[in-house]
Amino acid sequence: MERLRYFIQRTIFSMKQSPLLCSATIGTVAIALMLLSFFTLIVLNVQNLTKQWSRDIQVVVYLDQVPSQNALEQWLEEIGTYPEVEQVTYVSQHEAFERFRERLGQNKDLLDGLMPEILPAALEIGLKENARSREGTESLISLLKSNEAFHNFRYGQEWLDRYDAFIFLLQLTGTLAGGFLIFATLFIISNTIKLTIYARRDELEIMGLIGATPMFIKAPFMAEGAFQGTIGAILALGGCHMLYYFFLKKGLAALLTTAAAENVHFLPVSVQGGVVLTGLLLGFIGSLLPLRKFVRI
Amino acid sequence: MIQLFNVGKIYQNGAPALHDISMKIPDGDFVYVTGSSGAGKSTLLRLLYCAEKPSRGQILMGERNTTRLRGRNVSYLRRDIGFVFQDFKLLNSRTVFENVALPLQVQGLSRHEISTRVYQMLQYVGLEYKLQRKPLELSGGEQQRVAIARAMIVNPRLLLADEPTGNLDHELAVEIMEMFTRINETGTTVLIATHDKEMLELFPHRTVILHAGNIVSDITPEGVAPRTEQEEN
Numbered sequence: 001m002e003r004l005r006y007f008i009q010r011t012i013f014s015m016k017q018s019p020l021l022c023s024a025t026i027g028t029v030a031i032a033l034m035l036l037s038f039f040t041l042i043v044l045n046v047q048n049l050t051k052q053w054s055r056d057i058q059v060v061v062y063l064d065q066v067p068s069q070n071a072l073e074q075w076l077e078e079i080g081t082y083p084e085v086e087q088v089t090y091v092s093q094h095e096a097f098e099r100f101r102e103r104l105g106q107n108k109d110l111l112d113g114l115m116p117e118i119l120p121a122a123l124e125i126g127l128k129e130n131a132r133s134r135e136g137t138e139s140l141i142s143l144l145k146s147n148e149a150f151h152n153f154r155y156g157q158e159w160l161d162r163y164d165a166f167i168f169l170l171q172l173t174g175t176l177a178g179g180f181l182i183f184a185t186l187f188i189i190s191n192t193i194k195l196t197i198y199a200r201r202d203e204l205e206i207m208g209l210i211g212a213t214p215m216f217i218k219a220p221f222m223a224e225g226a227f228q229g230t231i232g233a234i235l236a237l238g239g240c241h242m243l244y245y246f247f248l249k250k251g252l253a254a255l256l257t258t259a260a261a262e263n264v265h266f267l268p269v270s271v272q273g274g275v276v277l278t279g280l281l282l283g284f285i286g287s288l289l290p291l292r293k294f295v296r297i
Numbered sequence: 298m299i300q301l302f303n304v305g306k307i308y309q310n311g312a313p314a315l316h317d318i319s320m321k322i323p324d325g326d327f328v329y330v331t332g333s334s335g336a337g338k339s340t341l342l343r344l345l346y347c348a349e350k351p352s353r354g355q356i357l358m359g360e361r362n363t364t365r366l367r368g369r370n371v372s373y374l375r376r377d378i379g380f381v382f383q384d385f386k387l388l389n390s391r392t393v394f395e396n397v398a399l400p401l402q403v404q405g406l407s408r409h410e411i412s413t414r415v416y417q418m419l420q421y422v423g424l425e426y427k428l429q430r431k432p433l434e435l436s437g438g439e440q441q442r443v444a445i446a447r448a449m450i451v452n453p454r455l456l457l458a459d460e461p462t463g464n465l466d467h468e469l470a471v472e473i474m475e476m477f478t479r480i481n482e483t484g485t486t487v488l489i490a491t492h493d494k495e496m497l498e499l500f501p502h503r504t505v506i507l508h509a510g511n512i513v514s515d516i517t518p519e520g521v522a523p524r525t526e527q528e529e530n
Contacts, residue, residue, distance in 0.1 A: 003405050017390055206386050209346070210400040210447070211376035213369045 003216070010220035011227060014200075021196045022228060028192045029232025029279055030239065032185035037240040037267065037275050039181060041248075043174045044271070045264050050167060052263070054132040057160065059140055061123040062152040066093065075123065075147070084131035084140040091122045120152075134160050182278070189286035193225055197290050204294050217295050222287045229283020233276045241266060298323055299345070299455070299486070304354035306340055306510075314340040315510040318354070321523065322488065324454070327481045329497055330490045332507035338490035341507070342457050345488070346378055347371045358455070376404065379448025379485075383460035385440045387432040387447075393419065394428040397446045404451070414450060422446045422476065438469035445476055449485075456480060458489045462496055474500045 015022040067075065072090055079088045091099075097116035101108045125144075127136055137155050144150045197204070207217045244266050267275070299322040306315040315337045322328055330338045343349045344356060347363055356363045358374065366374055380386070387396050394415055401411045419425040422442040424435075432440050441461060448456055458477065462470035474496050481487045491497070497504060501518035515523055 002402070002407055005408075006402050202386070203388055203390075206388060207399070207403070208372070209375060209380050209386070210403055211372050211374075211378075211451075212403040213372040215369075216372075216403060 007220050007223055011223045014220065014224055015228075018196065018199065021192075021199065022224075025189065025192045025196065025225075025228045025283075026232045026235065028188050029185070029229050029283060030235035032181070032188055033233050033236035033275060033279055033282075034239040034243075036178065036181045036185065036278075037236055038243055039177060040271060040275075041240060041244060041267055043170065043178075044267065045248075046170060048265065049263065050163070050170070051129070054129070054163070057127055057132045057137070057156070057163070059125045059127070059137060059144070059153060059155045061125065061144060061150045062120045062154065063122060063149065064120070064152070065149075066121050067149070071149075075149075078147075079123065079125060079144070082140060082143050084127050084136050084143075086126040086128045088126070089124045091124055093117055093119055093121050096120070096122065123150075134164050182282075186282055186286060189225075189229070189282050190289045193221075193283075193286045194290035196224075197221060197287075197294050201294055208295070214295050218288070218291045221291055222284055225283035225287030226280050227283070229279040229281070229286070230276060231279075232283070233279025236279070237267075237272055237275055298357075298359065299488075300357040302355045302357075304344065304351045304356060306337075306344060306349060307352045313510055315344075315351075318510075318512060320505065320512065320515065322486060324486055325481070325484050327478075327487045327502040328489070329502055329504045330488065330507060331492055331494075331497065331504060332513075333492065335509075336507040337510040338492075338507055339459055340510075342459050342488070342490050345455075346375060346380065346457060376400070376451055377454045379445075379451065379453035379456040381441070381444050381448050381456065381458040381461045383463040385432065385437075385444045385464075387440060387443055389432050392429050392431060393424060393435070393443050396432065396443055397450055400447060400451045415446075418446045418450045421449070436469075437464050438472060441465060441469070441473050442476070445473070445480075449480060453485060455486045455488065458487070458491075460491055460493075461489060462491065462493050467495070470496060471499065 076088055076090065079085055093116045096119040097111070100119065101111050104110060125140065127140065130136070131140065137160060141153055141155070144153070204217055244264075248264050301318050301320050304315060304318040305313075307313045318337075318341065330341055332338055340349065344351055345358075345363075347366060351364055354364075358377075361374065363374060388399070391399075397415045397418055398411050401414060406414075416425060416428070419428055422445055424439060424442055424446065427435065427439065432443060435443065441464075456477070461477070462473055465473060470493065477487050477489065478500060503517045503523065504514070505512055506514040517523065
């Protein structure tokens with residue numbers, strides 16, 4: 001208990017004693033983590049956006065002949081049981097014709113005089129979220145091919161390839177840049193804390209001489225690092241929220257539409273907790289690394 | 298009892314500091330280690346408090362072989378040793394009271410016990426009225442008395458002092474030496490590395506003279522050489 005009191009006192013006293021170095025450490029953590037948080041915010045929002053795009057991924061099966069009511073019901077039931085399928089809808093020739101007419105907009109009169117039968121009936125199959133990829137689509141098509149009536153498929157192959165490549169690139173960039181940012185942050189924090197420890201190396205030497213164990217010497221520094229890391233992380237979240245509010249939310253609303261800006265969200269609570277925990281750990285490890293060099297008994 | 302058996306020290310840059318040192322220091326002894334600069338005085342002290350490991354030989358303190366100690370066991374050994382240095386090695390950001398209290402805080406004693414013992418110790422060195430001062434507000438002699446109080450607060454079995462009077466004028470040096478004599482009279486072994494010949498004459502005790510890392514003389518004030526390991530066998 002006495003030791004705990006001593007550690008807390010030393011941590012507070014040490015930060016009061018060198019406010020400049022303390023502010024430098026907190027500032028470094030705050031700026032580094034703000035960069036990391038803002039980057040995460042962008043990646044998460046882009047991922048969220050692409051998830052919305054992926055809802056449009058569907059397989060369309062064009063039918064050579066209009067199926068009988070019995071056959072159609074049987075197909076709908078069977079296709080609905082496939083693991084990749086979220087929903088399946090029958091689009092009759094008339095519906096297809098009406099959709100086409102709508103899409104033509106002002107030029108819809110081009111279709112005047114044509115019969116709806118010029119367009120084939122189709123089955124539109126929506127995919128479950130985990131199947132919205134090239135593999136998921138191909139797996140579904142191989143199942144569908146078991147029915148001889150299904151041989152004409154459209155599923156936006158090129159678009160799907162580009163979508164998969166984009167998602168891969170996004171994940172790769174996120175992992176690489178995030179990892180790089182974390183290491184850069186750790187390096188910067190470690191060096192800033194090293195300055196603090198270097199300024200107090202006499203204290204470390206004296207503590208060692210009077211019989212303090214390595215852990216007793218290190219503990220207040222590590223607590224200080226963890227505390228500064230946590231404060232820095234909270235400031236980083238505050239700064240990131242300001243960037244999000246003024247730059248992303250209001251900026252996008254002015255540039256695009258209010259509806260587009262409403263799809264942009266701030267970091268979820270779990271990620272915010274992760275940022276604070278990262279700050280704490282970065283401060284802790286950032287102190288531990290230089291201490292290993294300076295505290296040798 | 299401190300025993301050194303054929304202790305040698307060669308630094309990493311290849312510079313030899315001590316050669317084949319063997320000696321015994323019985324409990325309660327008062328020993329000077331003297332010699333010119335570079336003779337190996339400070340190295341010998343550093344070996345005793347495990348700041349350095351000997352390149353060869355063994356050092357026994359009581360029944361502990363200090364050459365084999367690592368990490369926290371070194372810390373525990375140092376709790377039995379008091380240190381006094383020429384440059385005082387006080388924490389200038391802390392008060393006199395906090396400096397003297399430090400070794401007790403390290404040992405996890407209660408605040409009440411720490412306060413009582415620190416006050417008593419500061420009374421012993423005559424600085425109880427300056428307990429809230431910072432070291433840089435004190436004279437050199439007073440700072441050395443604070444260092445002695447910090448060293449003695451844990452009732453060490455051994456007091457090591459490296460040139461403790463080097464930064465002090467004659468009067469203050471005498472005052473500090475009188476304090477070491479009083480400490481030795483309570484049973485604490487005192488080992489002082491110094492080249493202050495005046496103090497050696499004023500306060501005569503067993504004197505080990507080092508030259509280029511070798512013991513060239515080891516005599517008591519009566520002119521008797523202490524018995525070596527070989528002689529005892």
